[in-house]
Amino acid sequence: MDYDHLAIEKKWQAIWNKKKAYKTKNSGKKYYVLDMFPYPSGVGLHVGHPKGYIGSDVYARFKRMQGYNVLHPMGYDAFGLPAEQYALEHHIHPRKAVLENVKTFEGQLHKIGLSFDWDRKVDTTDPAYYKWTQWIFLKLYESYYNKEKDKAEPISELVKKFEKRADWKAKTAKEKQDELMKYRLAYEGYSEVNWCPILGTVLANDEIVDGPKGPVSERGGYPVVKKEMRQWFLRITAYADRLLTGLEGLNWPENIKEIQKNWIGKSEGLIFSAKVKDTDITIETFSAHFEACYADTFFVIAPDHPLLPELLDGIPNREEILRKSKEIVDRRSKFADGEYKEIEGVFTGRYCIDPLGNGNLPIWVASFALANYGTGIVKCSAHDERDFAFAKKYNIPLKVVLIPEDESLRGDVISKKVCFSDMTKGTLTEPIELKGRNAREARGDIIRYVTSRKYARVHTTYKMRDAVFARQRYWGEPIPLMHDKEGIIKELPEKSLPLRLPEVKSYMPTGTGESPLAGVKQWVKKGLETNTMPGWAGSSWYFLRYMDPKNKKVFADKKAIKYWKDVDMYVGGAEHATGHLLYSRFWNKFLMDLNLVVTEEPFKALRNQGMIIGTDGRRMSKRWGNVINPDEVIKNYGADTLRVYEMFMGPFEGSLPWSTDNIIGSRRFIERVWRLQSKVSNKQRMSKVPFDMRKTAKVSQNLEVLLHKTIKKVTDDIQNFAFNTAVSSMMILLNEMEASTGSAQENGIRKKDFEMFLKILNPFAPHMTEEIWKTLGHKTLLVLEKWPKADKKKAREVHVKIAVQINSKVRAECIVPAGAPEEEVVALVKELPDVEKWLLGKEIKRVIYVKEKLINFVAI
């Protein structure tokens, strides 16, 4: 009975497939286990890719055996840059390339023995799918965010309100369109974007990496510069607060929540209004660190602030200031975000009347002021590092109102030699009413002080920006909008969806910035939008399509949505923390507002799989020649071994190097289980003596105790994604099963016990366990068997080994009845020769007894 992994695995994969063992049902207690939508990249998988799939598969199988109706689907996100880039490199049509890649990809996944319900496969590039992506886009376009109701509403509701205004009727169609564009959740606008001239496309921040000479595209490593372009945007910022508060109840890794929190960047502060002297302009400034606001002595405005030209009207050297501001913007745009640290500026010639009564304060243009954060204008003081440095450079007067509690610093701060900005460690001198108070502690009082006097109002701002939702490329969902000659935008009617991508002669980027669609006469003649959607469009809602993947009438039937509700367990890479995960949550919340889905948060639990890196410690890549192909591993060791090894190598979320040596351990484990089947007997077997569990500190009364303990451990571990310790506890069980069938005892393993072992091992090694299950005479499929329950009574030891310590040093060990009271244990232990020896001539001062763990004599 040799273990022929190739034959066994092929055989069972075919049987499971034929019997539709993993077909999702439509009733019962539901459980939704989802993997992040992959790109079928074409170069094939390396052993790192399936790690997440194996983890989620173990989990899905576990839940299935626990009696849940499990939805565990797989599909492809084949739109977007990687697929298009691959197609360009290989000179074939993207769709053709996608289908080829999917074939390769699927073939590789099948060999691993993953329990997907392939009948629910979806593909973003399939018009039957992207029809609904376009449909959701139109819904976003037709909606605005009603702040009072804190939810999205049809834009028609807003139009109704506007129609009550006298000036609305007087507006032209174009003016109305422009006005409404300020509210739509999908809107057209212009913005500075990351432009890659060589790829001829705009890139998202997460598609850019740092190169030696500035930012470059992640794919290809081509230079990236800033460029102003016409774009479509999604108003994700409208949902900023809900995206933030929604994180609270989620069973997600804390670090991912933290990353999203920082990304959203909620900041509560004050907005001050100030009149600009000699003009009718009133400017506003945002400040989150306003405790020392009485120190403010000047204002700065962003060089690219839209108000700047107006502010400079009537200033003699207006053109010179505008030119210098433009220079600053140009210099800044050459750098990637955050790399430009130069502090420079120019005086505008204007003054503000300080709302706090400190007279006329100069307004400067400053390089460090950002037009798109806060109000783009900042009130500046001596108690901010950048403001301080700026003032020193241009000799702007400073004022000190925050005195450090640390006396050694005081002199330098008061004489303005150094900047002091730590609100938590300084006391205020102004306003007089709050003099002597710690600045941070007085924060609330300052808010009351300035707001009650109408100097400022409370305001919340976010770092998060609206998402660019357009690419100047061919391979994406067409945006279902038309522009007529007057520039009026019309939506395509729902019945004309999907708006299919046209066949084109060249799907290469034009390089001028326009999409290849701009070169399609028919397309342009109809006035169709030439931008396409970005790569993340289709993946922002696919988890809903899996609930009802074939539906032709709606994106997913409400009944299916009500049943499946949300993803119970989502598994994927941590790199999607601020991209996909945020966008999906946003789309889901929007659909929730439209009453189309039933939960505010789509992903209840999330787990991140770590990477598998090369044996050389580098990221697996063709470039380093360190790629391990799973097909090879499966050929040599088997899919079961690959699965067990990837789960056993270390913590699921950890990043670990592949080891060609270590995998043999997992193979040996599989083979030993295989060989153990010949030892199965129905003879009742009980050890006569408690055996030593390989010095693991506990004593098992018999194998049954260990078996039930192992069932409990494996159940808990899979639930916690602690797959490595689940495997190791089964290795311990195997060791003991083998030991108990040694030649001396001539005993077999009880069939019933062995079968329970097979069941808990099945999610990890489904093929081999299924084969043994059949050999044992079963006609049913093991993968559909019930998960065993650990019997609490049976999992209980009768005797336990405890440590005996004298003055906290272990001097002996002792086997005592489980749950024995202290007096009994003390009496037992004192008999031990080692204890007598160590206690000789000493007086016991104290005895500490930890039940079933240790006893410690404190003796002098």
Added chain:
RNA sequence: GCCGGGAUGGCGGAAUUGGUAGACGCACACGACUCAAAAUCGUGCGGAGCAAUCCAUUGAGAGUUCGAUUCUCUCUCCCGGCACCA
């Protein structure tokens, strides 16, 4: 700079309401089987010692405690995220 996570044998790692550190696996050494090798099985594997035994020990240093990988403080290094965010 700010935020988050981490550092345990030759290696991957295990153990935290504070309770025998090093489970499990790999590598290595020795033994059994074999003409031999592989595979398999057995034993050992922090250091010293034939042994009894002794000593050290969870990045470094201090503290709390009968007892610290686990809690507190200081520091070093590594990884991830954000970064002119007012």
